[in-house]
Amino acid sequence: MSRDPRHDLLFEPVTFGPKTTRNRFWATSHSSGYPDRPGTHASFRAMKAEGGWGVVNTGFCSIHPESDEYPWTSSRLWDEGDVINLGHLTEEIHKHGGLAGVQLWYNGMHSPRYESRESARGPSGLPSNVFPERNVYAAWASEDDIKALINMYVLAAYRAEEAGFDLVEVSGGDTTVPLQFLETRYNKRTDRYGGSFENRARFYVELMTALKKAVGDRLAVTTRFEVDTINGDHRIKHFEEGLGFMELMNKEGIVDLWSIKIGDYEEWGEDAGSSRFRKPNWAAPFVAGARDLVDVPVVSNGRFTSPDDMVTAIKAGQCDLIGAARPSIADPFIPNKIAEGRVDEIRECIGCNMCVSRMQQQALMYCTQNPTTGEEYRRGWHPEETGTSPSPSAVLVVGAGPAGMEAALTLARRGHEVHLRDSAEALGGHWRAVARYPRCSEYGRLITYREVMLEKHKNVSVQLGVPAMSAQEVLDYGAEKVILATGSHWSPVGLGPETHEPLENVHADLPNVLTPEQVSAGKPIPEGKVVVLDGDGHFTGFAMAEIAADLGRETTIVTNTHDVFEYSKFTMEMPNNKRAMYEKGITFLRNHWATGYAGNVLRLFYLYRDTAGLYETAPGQWGRRFGDDVVELECDALILTTSRVPDDSLYWELIERKGEWAEAEIDGVYRIGDCVQPRHAMDAIFEGHRVGMELESPDPQRPLPFIRERQIWGAPTIPQLGDQRPVVEGELLV
Numbered sequence: 001m002s003r004d005p006r007h008d009l010l011f012e013p014v015t016f017g018p019k020t021t022r023n024r025f026w027a028t029s030h031s032s033g034y035p036d037r038p039g040t041h042a043s044f045r046a047m048k049a050e051g052g053w054g055v056v057n058t059g060f061c062s063i064h065p066e067s068d069e070y071p072w073t074s075s076r077l078w079d080e081g082d083v084i085n086l087g088h089l090t091e092e093i094h095k096h097g098g099l100a101g102v103q104l105w106y107n108g109m110h111s112p113r114y115e116s117r118e119s120a121r122g123p124s125g126l127p128s129n130v131f132p133e134r135n136v137y138a139a140w141a142s143e144d145d146i147k148a149l150i151n152m153y154v155l156a157a158y159r160a161e162e163a164g165f166d167l168v169e170v171s172g173g174d175t176t177v178p179l180q181f182l183e184t185r186y187n188k189r190t191d192r193y194g195g196s197f198e199n200r201a202r203f204y205v206e207l208m209t210a211l212k213k214a215v216g217d218r219l220a221v222t223t224r225f226e227v228d229t230i231n232g233d234h235r236i237k238h239f240e241e242g243l244g245f246m247e248l249m250n251k252e253g254i255v256d257l258w259s260i261k262i263g264d265y266e267e268w269g270e271d272a273g274s275s276r277f278r279k280p281n282w283a284a285p286f287v288a289g290a291r292d293l294v295d296v297p298v299v300s301n302g303r304f305t306s307p308d309d310m311v312t313a314i315k316a317g318q319c320d321l322i323g324a325a326r327p328s329i330a331d332p333f334i335p336n337k338i339a340e341g342r343v344d345e346i347r348e349c350i351g352c353n354m355c356v357s358r359m360q361q362q363a364l365m366y367c368t369q370n371p372t373t374g375e376e377y378r379r380g381w382h383p384e385e386t387g388t389s390p391s392p393s394a395v396l397v398v399g400a401g402p403a404g405m406e407a408a409l410t411l412a413r414r415g416h417e418v419h420l421r422d423s424a425e426a427l428g429g430h431w432r433a434v435a436r437y438p439r440c441s442e443y444g445r446l447i448t449y450r451e452v453m454l455e456k457h458k459n460v461s462v463q464l465g466v467p468a469m470s471a472q473e474v475l476d477y478g479a480e481k482v483i484l485a486t487g488s489h490w491s492p493v494g495l496g497p498e499t500h501e502p503l504e505n506v507h508a509d510l511p512n513v514l515t516p517e518q519v520s521a522g523k524p525i526p527e528g529k530v531v532v533l534d535g536d537g538h539f540t541g542f543a544m545a546e547i548a549a550d551l552g553r554e555t556t557i558v559t560n561t562h563d564v565f566e567y568s569k570f571t572m573e574m575p576n577n578k579r580a581m582y583e584k585g586i587t588f589l590r591n592h593w594a595t596g597y598a599g600n601v602l603r604l605f606y607l608y609r610d611t612a613g614l615y616e617t618a619p620g621q622w623g624r625r626f627g628d629d630v631v632e633l634e635c636d637a638l639i640l641t642t643s644r645v646p647d648d649s650l651y652w653e654l655i656e657r658k659g660e661w662a663e664a665e666i667d668g669v670y671r672i673g674d675c676v677q678p679r680h681a682m683d684a685i686f687e688g689h690r691v692g693m694e695l696e697s698p699d700p701q702r703p704l705p706f707i708r709e710r711q712i713w714g715a716p717t718i719p720q721l722g723d724q725r726p727v728v729e730g731e732l733l734v
């Protein structure tokens with residue numbers, strides 16, 4: 001297929017500073033948790049270049065141990081060791097024709113510094129609002145300290161050049177030190193770096209000037225700038241200091257390209273807006289006008305996955321290049337697919353922020369839509385090329401939810417003969433209902449992508465609306481291998497993570513007790529006071545509460561966790577979850593769990609009703625004095641999002657009849673996804689993909705080992721004890 005001429009615009013080269021990118025696709029800097037694993041990191045970023053992105057940026061890259069982000073894993077440009085590792089990354093990006101960018105990051109006052117244990121510098125000696133619980137501050141910087149800070153950036157830029165980067169992007173977003181100087185919230189100085197707008201801008205101007213002088217004739221010097229923090233009077237606001245600052249910098253001629261964003265470090269969920277709260281290109285009104293103020297290219301992000309939306313944004317003058325972090329994770333091949341007229345094959349980001357959530361847990365980043373994310377090096381996976389099976393077989397997949405769909409698609413791509421069967425009338429399993437929850441419509445892309453791709457494979461037969469398969473039918477089907485992806489259901493008796501017991505007098509057969517499946521199927525929610533008992537902590541309980549509140553029910557969420565929908569802390573949705581609940585009058589009670597439900601009273605207990613001290617409870621016997629206080633909550637209807645229960649009966653029946661497999665010519669029966677153990681869709685899809693990739697292994701039920709990247713004892717370290725660091729104190733280096 002050939003490219004739609006309307007999309008030609010996206011493939012025009014753009015020049016910024018001394019560099020020219022092959023097209024208008026800019027893979028924005030984003031963290032990944034990978035930098036300590038140089039192979040994983042390089043292969044992950046390089047995949048975007050292979051998929052056609054003109055510019056591929058790393059994640060945030062600390063320029064000095066004073067801005068050590070540990071326990072978060074940033075890239076670092078501290079010494080020669082980092083140059084070697086990042087040198088491998090740029091080499092891989094260059095192999096595929098991309099320009100490599102690195103984001104220079106110093107966030108002193110908001111850096112935990114749990115590895116380096118150094119003191120950081122900042123405009124004023126204030127505590128961090130991002131990590132108030134961590135007791136982190138920055139020391140008030142003297143004018144000499146300010147020079148030292150600039151020198152740190154310059155040395156990092158020299159190292160970036162040595163590592164082969166094409167551009168250095170100064171982070172002036174996420175409340176890093178240039179922003180700390182700019183914002184009155186952080187800048188309490190009365191010298192020439194504080195007070196007036198021009199004074200507060202001085203550090204940023206001097207910094208960009210120094211970098212231009214140091215490397216500007218060879219590398220592009222760009223910045224990622226928070227044009228509006230959308231968070232109140234004491235911060236950057238679009239129409240005043242945001243645009244004003246861009247104008248001021250433009251006059252100085254020291255920025256080769258602007259990558260603009262909104263939000264701040266405390267709420268970077270406004271930049272990485274989830275689809276539950278932000279539609280694609282939600283930042284458009286905030287960045288409007290910025291492009292007209294500067295003479296250099298501008299990048300703007302907005303979870304763009306549609307080439308039409310990209311073209312519209314460029315034609316409307318919003319930007320010159322399309323920035324994307326999450327869309328480039330979910331589908332590193334977006335540019336190539338557009339270029340080849342395969343737009344229907346784009347694996348569109350669903351905006352679930354599961355990628356962000358792993359990073360927020362200081363873990364490794366994975367993606368719901370793209371199970372190969374982070375697996376490019378360590379498992380040798382590729383998002384578009386699965387290879388072909390050396391021994392194709394006839395495979396029956398029972399269950400077409402996220403796990404079953406992905407397994408069927410992967411097996412089909414690898415040349416197996418696949419039979420995907422489900423008793424439901426449509427693909428998607430439980431995710432079909434999820435995609436109909438309030439705010440969750442973009443989640444449906446998880447199903448549509450797989451539906452489109454399954455249709456393109458002639459070797460897969462999708463059989464929907466069939467009678468639920470029995471063990472006998474599976475044995476009689478004629479498949480060589482059987483994969484069960486039969487899913488799970490919400491506990492109808494309130495089994496949950498606190499007591500692991502059913503609740504007294506609770507069953508979803510009662511008219512005033514409901515599960516999410518029943519709510520989705522239209523079971524009426526009785527009038528009056530509704531309680532959502534949530535042990536899940538993610539988005540389902542929220543959806544149930546919102547459905548009830550929108551029907552006018554007085555809604556309360558009861559949860560055992562320390563915060564309501566605690567996982568949303570990691571997806572960066574917590575603040576907006578709370579705002580939405582506040583707006584809708586939804587209240588919540590934390591650290592409580594239920595024991596039973598009678599009449600219209602839900603009996604709860606406070607998790608910490610026992611004594612803090614340990615006592616001699618009887619002569620010679622020690623323990624805690626257990627509390628027996630009960631909290632009684634009026635409740636006319638109870639919705640249970642307590643936990644899910646695997647639908648695994650078919651699996652156990654088949655295991656019981658293992659002796660009959662040989663006669664039925666079945667080599668193996670494997671189970672994947674929620675029927676093994678309920679889990680995030682991201683992990684169900686991963687398992688579907690893995691079993692599809694490893695079906696020929698000795699035991700496909702168990703994963704093959706992957707490459708573990710860590711220092712092996714005895715290898716030399718960089719630096720070594722006794723090595724010296726370059727001196728940053730003193731006069732400006734440039």
Ligand code: ADP
Pocket residue numbers: 398399400401402403404421422423424428429430431467468469470485486487488647650672673674675681684
């Ligand atoms: P997962 O998240 O693990 O992919 P889901 O719960 O989303 O699981 O999907 C499981 C699917 O399996 C559902 O669509 C359900 O209709 C289907 N299913 C379960 N048991 C059978 C069976 N015995 N025969 C056919 N389909 C089944």
Ligand code: SF4
Pocket residue numbers: 326327329330348349350351352353354355356366367368369370
């Ligand atoms: Fe998009 Fe979700 Fe993948 Fe992140 S995890 S890139 S939000 S689909």
